[in-house]
Amino acid sequence: MNALNAWAPLEIRPSDIGAPATPEGLVAHLDGLGDGLAPLLTEHKALVFRDFQVPADGLDPVMDRLLPRRLAYVNGNSPRTKVGSNVYTSTEYPPEFTISMHNELSYASSWPTRLMFYCDVAPRTGGATPVVDAQLWLESLDDEVREAYRDGVRYTQNLHDGKGLGKSWQDTFETDDRDRVDAYLKEAGSEWSWRPDGSVRVSTVRPATLRHPVTGTEVWFNQSDQWHPAALGDETAKALAQIMAPEELPQSVTFADGRPIPDDHVIQVRDRGLDNAVDVDWHVGDLLLIDNILVAHGRRSFTGPRRVLVAMTD
Structure with missing residues (x-):
């Protein structure tokens, strides 16, 4: 601690x-x-x-x-x-x-x-x-990092139809009914598209911080470090980069406007969370x-x- x-x-x-x-x-x-x-x-x-x-x-x-x-x-x-x-x-x-x-x-x-x-x-x-x-x-992060995240992040998922890296859309949404998935994603404000192979690509913009509904406290509230290739470790990230483009990974993240999040930002986020745990x-x-x-x-x-x-x- x-x-x-x-x-x-x-x-x-x-x-x-x-x-x-x-x-x-x-x-x-x-x-x-x-x-x-x-x-x-x-x-x-x-x-x-x-x-x-x-x-x-x-x-x-x-x-x-x-x-x-x-x-x-x-x-x-x-x-x-x-x-x-x-x-x-x-x-x-x-x-x-x-x-x-x-x-x-x-x-x-x-x-x-x-x-x-x-x-x-x-x-x-x-x-x-x-x-x-x-x-x-949140308070442990450098001012530069907090400011960079001010407008939120964009999460992207590529969910396969039963075969592939990562989770299938059936497992993710606990249903095999596409209409139910469409309804869920529409309510979530996501953008999505079904592909000919049965997979679905989902993109969602979310804030980087949140205020607690009772205390009003502002907290760090995003998973950008877990969704970013840099957090996988150098060797794993390099191996994935050789077989697929970043936008084809099972999950990835950028800033809300699509700009890449620098590797050192997500490493700082990851490490300071663990250091203060x-x-x-x-x-x-x-x-x-x-x-x-x-x-x-x-x-x-x-x-x-x-x-x-x-x-x-x-």
């Missing part, structure tokens, strides 16, 4: 609240909070519930209280598997790689307000979920609840099996 960043998620254990170390104890505590959960989360930005021994098959009563209306992961770009009623593996990105900081679905026209993570299987080593105060992330280490049964606007999250590399589930709500 950056020495200047004193923020960390609020940890809540049974002994802190005088509750039994059981799932029922956590549910009773959340029932007691009632409408107080929302302001508590806004105040602390992220909450970690530890030692309540919540089993994977006992998640629903807890999620019903933490996430009033669970959302499907529509328009998501991370590889994951649906394992329940709008419950997913958090990611299936290879374990040797760190996933940089991001606010979930910040590239979309709508996004979840809350995310809940649950540890089903803890890794042997590593595998923490880093979280960063998104206001601090606080690691949430996992033990089986732990839960992490975050405000998806005030806090960005990622994943550290790990060894051994790791299974962290995620669900979200608006």
Whole structure:
């Protein structure tokens, strides 16, 4: 954690609240909070519930209280598997790689307000979920970088029809109905075109920052570093450049007016997010609840099996 960043998620254990170390104890505590959960989360930005021994098959009563209306992961770009009623593996990105900081679905026209993570299987080593105060992330960037992003960014996706690099449009939108995809993209304000091979190209302009609806705090809120080839590493970027043009990549990003985003800008964004992050280490049964606007999250590399589930709500 950056020495200047004193923020960390609020940890809540049974002994802190005088509750039994059981799932029922956590549910009773959340029932007691009632409408107080929302302001508590806004105040602390992220909450970690530890030692309540919540089993994977006992998640629903807890999620019903933490996430009033669970959302499907529509328009998501991370590889994951649906394992329940709008419950997913958090990611299936290879374990040797760190996933940089991001606010979930910040590239979309709508996004979840809350995310809940649950540890089903803890890794042997590593595998923490880093979280960063998104206001601090914004303030940590050089003035030149913040100014460059002032007018927002343009995200471009090339979604195949079942075979190719990246995700298919069927997986991305959780449907095989083109009309439903058209309706979603129209409502999102995207530009799109279907191709003869069944793939679809989607382009969407989104802001680079956002203000929280309750606090008014301005935060960094885009995924330009994750969508930019420079963030893939030199060797991977070079290999991709040899087989396809930038505009044909599964996903890419420019400034809103189409100008390229300099490599050093996205590297600064990526690194300062990670540098200012606080690691949430996992033990089986732990839960992490975050405000998806005030806090960005990622994943550290790990060894051994790791299974962290995620669900979200608006």
